[in-house]
Amino acid sequence: MSNLTTAAYLISSVLFILSLRGLSHPSTARRGNFLGILGMTIAIVTTLANPGVLSYKEIGIAFLIGGLIGTSIAVRIQMTALPQLVAAFHSLVGLAAVFVAASAYYNPSAFNIGNVGAIPMGSLIEMSIGTAIGAVTFTGSIIAFGKLQGFVSGNPLVFKGQHFLNLILGLGIIALIVKFCIDQNQELFWLIVAASFVIGVLLIVPIGGADMPVIVSMLNSYSGWAAAGIGFTLSNNLLIITGALVGSSGAILSYIMCKGMNRSFLNVLLGGFGGEQAASAVGVKDDRQAKQGNAADAAFMMKNSKTIIIVPGYGMAVAQAQHALREMGDLLKAAGAEVRYAIHPVAGRMPGHMNVLLAEANVPYDEVLELDEINRDFSETDVAFVIGANDVTNPAAKTDKTSAIYGMPILDVENAGQVFFVKRGMASGYAGVQNELFFRDNTLMLFGDAKKVCEDIIKGLEN
């Protein structure tokens, strides 16, 4: 690699770092994205200038087709479908890594790593590890995509001996890699790919739909490590640096999500927790009656409130209620109330999902606050309006040591003067735990579709 090429790749790496850095505040974020695009452009142009790259026409066609597909999907996608889009995109990075590694195996001289059948040991190790991570990322992301999109059941699929099978497969892949590094046999290469495809599926099927934020972040991390693995094969620092950035970003997001649920990463990975519709509080009979209200009551009470905090959850996204909710908030503000939004770290199906949906509905970002910024304020708040969230408001997480969600940080909505809880029915949340909040004196349940309830309240406020 010439010094000029190395310098250009270095500039790309720095631009990528600055691009992530830009996301520290909404006001600098768009510039950050632009720096990312600039970095990618420099990386591509530099590589095209490499003397070994000659087939511009075919490359141009492949690039154009891919670019058109990517752009048209990204322009049309609904913001509620972001998590599955991101999962689908991760799968492509994984598959691309597999193809690049396969290509390096069949034509090592293009990458300066020896000749067919005589690839140095170090390159073989890097190549096979990159391939395995890429293949796991590919099928794992496809399953995650299927679960989020509803093609595959969101319920955890657990069977006997599952973890044992994964262990055997994992050891099998390691054995295959060792054998491949010695023999350089092409069947072995494809066996590694196939076994990694299988383990990618097996790793994700036992994980419930509601744990997907952790999984999507984890696959984000994997796609980075796959890129870094290929970077070693190519002796290319740009790929290693970028891969490490993406890898650590995904790992940190997974950590934040796990902490938001007070669960260990291992506990999430082992799976079996939380389906879409967890068996409603199995075995526990609950005869208590929750108080039910209607939209007109809610409209009347909120109109006469000074301070209101809205707590949105995944249910809001499912019902596409964010626009109606913002309209309701605007009317309440016009009536003189202070309206703010409280976001739990694991609300929605990917990190920061709720923030994007509220932003889409034109809610200013300075009215949207994180758990630790707003949690103290509930006690001085007249009304807490919970829409589509459940477990993240359950006071049992603080008091009931036997509860499945004990220790999870929650939004203290019960401290508000009055709580409105918008929900389709009395079913428990994904953790399968009954919410104590429903039976509090200051709670009124508003049953119905989240969007419909908001619209009814809007009518009530307009009268």
Next chain:
Amino acid sequence: MSEISNQLENLSYKAQQIANEASQLASSVVDTSGGHSDFIIFGITVLVLACFVGYYVVWSVTPALHSPLMGVTNAISSVIIVGALLAAGPIDSTISKYFGLVAVGLAAVNIFGGFVVTNRMLSMFKKK
């Protein structure tokens, strides 16, 4: 605003410094050896340092922008296109070249898709 741009400048200055040191280190490594096996140690050095950079940069991302963060990281992880382009580069038609072309296409979907969707998300974040 000005504080952030100051911080950015600082950071870029530091990054430049690290980069300079790294390139010096790189050239010294190449001078003394030049073989591929030595790249592994150098590569691991870069990887570990980049993980630290990633750690500090990502923790400074505001939680409200975690979705755009995933969009951007998704797009930049497609930098794997560098490998795909090298694979697709040769003139002669080999299986290796076609694998490379497929990888170029897949990475291109991601690059465009990732940056466009992130831009869409970010353009929605507005102040009061």
